[in-house]
Amino acid sequence: MRRLALASVFVAGACLVHVGAEDLTTFALIAVAVGCGWAGSAWRHDWKLWRLSQRLEIISGEGQEIAIADRLAENANGLEQALATIERRLIERHGVSGLPTREPLLEQMEQDGSGVLGTFALDDFERLAGFDPDLAERVLLEIVGRIVRMIPAERLIAHVDQAHFAIWYGKDIDPLLARSEIDAIAYALGGRVQIGPREILPSIATRCAALVDGVTPQLLLTRTLASFALDDLAETHELSDQAIAQVQHRYAMEQDLRGAIARNEFQLFFQPLIDANWQCVTGAEALIRWNHPERGSVPPSLFIPIVEASGLAEEVGLWVLNAAARQASEWEGGTAGPLRIAINVSASQLHDAKFAEVLSRTLHNHSLDPACLEIELTEGVASTDDAALARLFGKIRALGVKIAIDDFGTGYSSFSTLRQLTFDKIKIDREFVTDVHRRPQSQAICQSIIALGRGLDIRVLAEGVETTEEYRWLVQHGCRHFQGYYFSRPLSAVDFLAFINDRASLTALLQSSIPVPQIERITS
Template sequence: MTLSSAPSSQVNEVKEHYNKLKDALIMMVDDEPIMMDLVQTFLESEGYKHFVNLEDSTQAVSEVLQQRPDVLLLDLNMPEVNGFEILAELQQDDKLNHIPVIVLTSSSDSDSKLKALELGATDFLAKPVDPSELALRLRNTLTVKAYQDQLAYYDALTGLPNRKLFLDRLEWSLSRQQREGGSAAIIDISLDGFKKINQSLGIKSGDILLKCVADRLMEHIRQSDVVSKIPEQDLYRSLSRLAGDEFSILLTDIDRPDQVETIIRRLVNLFQTPFNIANEEVLISASVGVAIYPDDGDTSDSLVKRAGVASAHVKQNGGNGYHFFSKELEARSKQRLSLEMDLRQAIEHQEFALHYQPKVWTATQQIMGMEALLRWQHPKKGMISPAEFIPLAEELGLLPSIGRWVIIEGCRQLARWQQQGLPPLKLSINVSPQQLKDKSIITLLGKAIEKFSLSPSQLVIEITESLAMEDSTANVELLHAIKALGVDLSIDDFGTGYSSLSYLKHLPFDELKIDRSFLINIPNDRDEVAIVKAIIAMAQSLDLRVVAEGVEEAPQLEFLNKLQCEVIQGFYFSKPLPSKAFAEFVLSHKQ
């Protein structure tokens, strides 16, 4: 099929392809200026626009490194440094050996051609150069290079430059900024909660979202004053998809720091508008981090790393914002990395322990059970707060394995206490969302009960209100399966979520725990008193055992007792205790 007989869409695609090729940067190295002028004049008539001509062959390799041409037209026979030597140097440099080289030579012997091919030459043209032959060879060479570059340097999903091309361009830009005394910025953009999008909508919808994000970012770059100095054909190169849900923008020739802050604010605001994915509106935010050259680093590795440190700080603090890199952030990042490594080994090194906080019958003030609370005794850093390591464990996906250890260890300790003559007690164990989604928890509970000869009614599994209220068939089925074992179920932190009474009454819960935040100011705060009364009344109407946690003062206890809140838990009776101290505490309160 000829081009004239092809469909118009195909003709347009071919024309667009050829037009893109003519944006290529062509570099010529030849000791004959007249020859370079003739070649450039002809190529300009063919539509090519960008040229670098070099007569001094001793500067060829450094100029190629600085200019990064799309193709090199190279004479072989030159004084001082010949074309063979230049080819050899280019071949040894990983940053340059992919650049296609068309050799222009008056030499016709096969040995010279073979040697040039062995040194990495792509094609040959005999001098004097035939214009039509040059146009054909150049077009073919650039077409092959464009295809190879697309595979090696561009993200298949979004069409944006990938990490490899981004780092290559960054190094080139830093080299130029260093020579000219300029400044540059790396902006790291990490999507918040993208994993949940994949889980809820599917990987295909996740890919569509990434493409939409890339398109919106590119449109923003086109409209931004900050990057207006970048030529239109190079705009896409300032934006890259580094990996997964992470994008990066390279800003060069920055005059003032406030320029960077302006574009960052706009970037964050870009995500305030939902994306339309398969006729469904999806709202996703981004954590944006910034590193400035040369203040925050003078190498590509250090700048990319530090921009990532800044965006990670935003994400750890809720996301949907931006932060500039600082030395304080880097110190925190190193501490966090160290903590991550230690946390992964904590179970193996037996650094975790369970402490137990008594749960007490309000009316009789006798101990009815205890809540198992995880503690981490680091060998060098001492006791690490659960508020510090549990969110980290959740982020790293370690909670299921830690949770399994908690169930086994808690049941083992309960069996020991029974052998020591302690009265029958109920052991409450918190289960994370990650654990609850793992159906193996049913098997684990069953095996633990059997292994340690426990009564299922001695165990209470606590889940948060927000997790309990997830309208998920799988969640509901799992809760009923746990209940079928004979194990009690408890709603923790009640009052902090959005419970529906009609939904709650269909779930197999035995216990409801009023969140401690509602007890701080009772009985003096009228609003909190009203809330606590309503929660207790609702729980009693559903025949649920009510536990008030965070009780620290006698007036709170008296108030709760009057409302017939069955169980209390808090520092008024005891802080969480190690297993030995807890046993002593129970025995001292035994009637």
């Protein structure tokens, strides 16, 4: 309509200009024709413009759709990459500890090519998790926290198995420095963990291995983790309530044992060693006893195997050594005079290269005459064909400390052991002493050991003597030294002194047979 109005104005204006002219009518027709043509042309032009705008809108819409599709494709690709990254991170991070898993560790080891791998194992995690999973996880997280706090940020720490952690020391690390750091970390990890009212003393095992040519990172890690496997001596593998209760009870006992020394729950008892020739007490065997505040007096037959299996033998053995030396020193300076105390030494103590040094320091600290101390070891330990053990024996004897072999006759290498190593005393195992007066086989063994000791100038002691008949037969066949319930059960230090002073009672026990006196000085 706007265009028609403009055309009409054009025609009217043209006619006004030519008013009074003779050809006004003709000019008017021409003006109308021109106006209509212009209007039509303008309309066609607008139509084209409109069609073009519509086309542009269509093209623009298609472009938006393409752009949106492209944008969606880009977002989808980005989302897929993000999900892959998250999935990778989830795989490479342990679900409980949040530490890297073995995959990043192996990649770093492969990249470095050489270095030192330190690994730690929370030994009793599986047992604890068996009857209290929540407590086990909280203990594990406490261990993780300690590791993270102690390790520099540049070290790679990985959670490589359920209760196994690894620290990778790159190729530039000194292996001795790595070993020292691993030992320090293990010591700190073994500190008590307080979870609410529960107090746990973790048992931490360590390994240190070098990545060298010919060994792949995967193989090194696999071998290291496999080395943590321990020989489980449980009576049953049955997953019954009774079996779980037994494992739980054993674990609780082990935990209590780990803190028994600090809580002063151990005590030494002393079983008299009798010299039938001189009819007197020459010393005692120190026997450890455990007085638990709730369990009461725990028999050694129950807790000693746990001590040995849980790696506590060295710690408990060191306590026994110091307690025995302290007691012997008190007796040496008192009215009882010098008395020799025999202590049992475990295989783990003997395999410690510093045992002789520890023994020497103990004697010095308690100002004790070395002749007042005697170490006993089982035949199985003594019969080890080990040059290092022979050298250790030489160092011990050089200190003046006596060495005895316990349970003699129960092994197959007794005589070869005596030929290779030098002992001061042989103890006939109680297995052959029991009812010896009526068992021909035991009589033959006892007579052979007594004759062997006489020929090698080694004292022979019969342990486990419980009856008059056993004592009489042994003394009549040349045995001079005795230990057993026939004379006395293990006694406290106070009761032991009372036993020594009760000479009349001891004389009455020894009157069953009168042996021929032989001189022996305990300080020789």
